Amino acid sequence: EVQLVESGGGLVQAGGSLRLSCAASGFTFDDYAIGWFRQAPGKEREGVSCISSSDGSTYYADSVKGRFTISSDNAKNTVYLQMNSLKPEDTAVYYCAAVSSWPSVDYWGQGTQVTVSS
Numbered sequence: 001e002v003q004l005v006e007s008g009g010g011l012v013q014a015g016g017s018l019r020l021s022c023a024a025s026g027f028t029f030d031d032y033a034i035g036w037f038r039q040a041p042g043k044e045r046e047g048v049s050c051i052s053s054s055d056g057s058t059y060y061a062d063s064v065k066g067r068f069t070i071s072s073d074n075a076k077n078t079v080y081l082q083m084n085s086l087k088p089e090d091t092a093v094y095y096c097a098a099v100s101s102w103p104s105v106d107y108w109g110q111g112t113q114v115t116v117s118s
Helices: none
Strands: 003-007 012-014 018-025 033-039 046-052 058-060 068-073 078-083 092-101 104-108 112-117
Touching: 003 092, 018 033, 018 092, 018 112, 033 078, 033 112, 046 068, 046 092, 058 068
Parallel strands: 012 112
Antiparallel strands: 003 018, 018 078, 033 046, 033 092, 046 058, 068 078, 092 104, 092 112
């Protein structure tokens, strides 16, 4: 059974930091990139960042460049999203996803809420 389990969301003040984790199982981790998407109320889902499990190459949306860092621990099949200098506009449900061809998603996690207060 494919599982992508996010954790680490929560409530933080503007300027603060959070680290999201995505633990993957049930598929060959190295065959996929792992990405983070987010969806704020009333807005479309947005691709935030992605990392290739095979070569470590990364992608960041312009809105998070310089503030968010994605990393991968292949031994643990886990991907992290370090989010610094958080802004209220970063408030959203953050989803982890396994991606064979960005931004087309093969598998989704259940999501974790991130709320940034002003």
